[in-house]
Amino acid sequence: MIEGIYQLLDNIFGGYIVQHPLLAITVAGFVIGGSYTLIYYFFTDIEKTRKIQKMAKEIQKEMKEAQKSGDEKKLRKVQQKQMELMKMQSEMMRQQMVPMLLTLPIFWIFFGWLRRWYAEVAIVKAPFNFFIFDWFHKMYHSALGPDELGYFGWYILSSYIIGMVLRKFLDMG
Template structure:
């Protein structure tokens, strides 16, 4: 079954896989990152998320004021409100499990497929040696240099960009 999925992905990306790995991974990052963002958008209550963020900011402000004034009653009230905030955050985390369970298989299949093509291929080359690239490559005993970015790094960058743009466009905060 998994080979059938890989064959579909090979056919979908056609000659770009071999001839233009940068374009193939960029396109894939946009598609996968965009679909993740859209899945979260449709399964998450964005208004509830905003409300929790606002309550959290307000509680932090109240906590600082209570600590500065040394008012024990006010401090206890804020702590009670924090417990309620923690319950609300727990509900939000339970709501996030459905999109996570939907996106995890996509992630596993997609990265196993990419690894077949680009395991030790430099996708992008930086004009300088970047210490994080070198550190990451040394962790995995990669043959890539400190100025080279592999498929995983390039995917993360491209999907991050499209995710941020879509979040801004969909007003997800």
């Protein structure tokens, strides 16, 4: 089954897989980053999330004031509000699990497909040695140099960028 999906992806991307790995991985990152952002947008209540974040900041401010003043009664009230906030946050976490579960198969399919083609291929070469690349490559015994970024690093960057742009465009904060 998975091999059929990989074959479909090979057919869709055609010659770009071998001739233009940067483009193929960028498109894959955009597809996954974009799909995750759109699924998150449609399956979560953005206004409720903002309300909870605002409430958390207010409660944190009230807690600091209550601790400075030493008012036990005020401190208990704030702690009660914190308990209510925690219940709301746990509800939001459950709501955010749906987009994650929907996008996880998409991620694993694309990730497996990319790994099949680009396991030890340098996708991007930086004009300088970047110590984090070197540290990461040594940790995973990679043949890539300290100035090279593989498919996974480029995929993360491209999916992050499209996610940021879409979040800004959709006013998701």
